[in-house]
Each structure stands twice: as C-alpha cells, then as structure tokens.
Amino acid sequence: QVQLQESGPGLVKPSETLSLTCTVSGGSISSYYWGWIRQPPGKGLEWIAYTHFGGSVNYNPSLESRATISADTSKNQVDLKLTSVTPADTAIYYCARLGGFTFPDWGQGTLVTVSS
C-alpha cells in the first residue's frame, strides 16, 4: 500500500499562491492517478483535481481557473498550486490516490490558513 505525505506552507497571504507537494512512497506515481481534495475546518470535502504522469489532468470546474496539478516522476511527487487565494481557501488539503473511480489511499492532510 502506498503512503502519501503532504507538505507546504501552513500560512499563505491573501492574493498569493498556495503551493503544496505530495510525496508518494511505497509505489511509483507513474502507476496510478493522483488527486487533491480539501476540507475547510468543520466542513465537508471538496475534490480539487487529479492527474496522471502521462499528462492527463482534470479539475473541479469551480477551481479550474486557479488550480494547477502536476506530477514529477523523478521525485515521485504530485504538486498543487492554487492562485489568488482568499480566506475561503483555508482548509486541510489532502493528497489521495485515485483508483477504480474512488480514492482508496489518503495522506494525513496539511492545514493551510489564508490570512494576512
């Protein structure tokens, strides 16, 4: 079973770009699809995007204009960038493996707070 670990700044200023990295161990990222999901404090889950190393990317239409997901097979990492953040983007961001039209494996999540 793969392990996923999210990393990145815990605090981002409004209007700046949120950048997160998901490091995958126990398997090659080239073997699967990978996604990002977020959860505002005390609220529900929201799918952000998913990608495959071959270049296939898909975004939640509500975030498509601001989100970029990419896979780096040399580092076995999946990155997420979210531009022009506002306090509404404050959330726990999870990295997850996509397989069989579901997300079987998740990282522990990383809290990102958007505040000046």
Add this chain to the structure above:
Amino acid sequence: QSALTQPPSASGSLGQSVTISCAGTSTDFGGYSYVSWYQQYPGKAPKLIIYEVNKRPSGVPDRFSGSKSGSSASLTVSGLQAEDEADYYCISYAGSNYYVFGTGTKVTVL
C-alpha cells in the same frame, strides 16, 4: 455541480442500525455505479469503507453495506458499535472526469 445531499446527522443505539442517504440528480451519479463512502474521525483523514456502491475493501466489517437506486445512494451500518461514531461522506463519479462529494453526515451512537 452542487454537492450530493446528506442528512447532517443520524443516530442509533448500540446494536441497532442506521442508514444514511446520499441524494443527487441523475447527472450527479452519471448513470454509473461508482458511489463510494468514507468514514472520518475527528482530526483524521477519510477512510474508504464502500466502493462501487456496495463493495467493501479488505478489513472493513460486513456491518457496513451500501446500495443505490436511481438518483440516491445509501449507507447502512448494522449492529452499531461505539467506534462507528464518526462523520460519513459519499462521493460519486459523475462522468466527464468529474467527482462530487456529499455534504457529510455525523453519526452518533446512543
């Protein structure tokens, strides 16, 4: 597309059953049988407990079962145990490479 609708809360006594609904439109479910359910404890990542409507990953007790009919899916937890007290989320593949989550249900074991 909007989130799938789940009741905010549900409860049941120890040993009893509780059923959580997940309602959407035919578009939300895309005509597919790709509905999954996740269990989430406070401060923890969600854990997959049901996939493809009614399949359980290895290690998930058979007390958890899922079903789908039309534009609604359901999760039933039978023989409620104290450790089943958690938040539960549904998610569906809606077609066109799009996924939609449910609003979440907090299950309380009385």
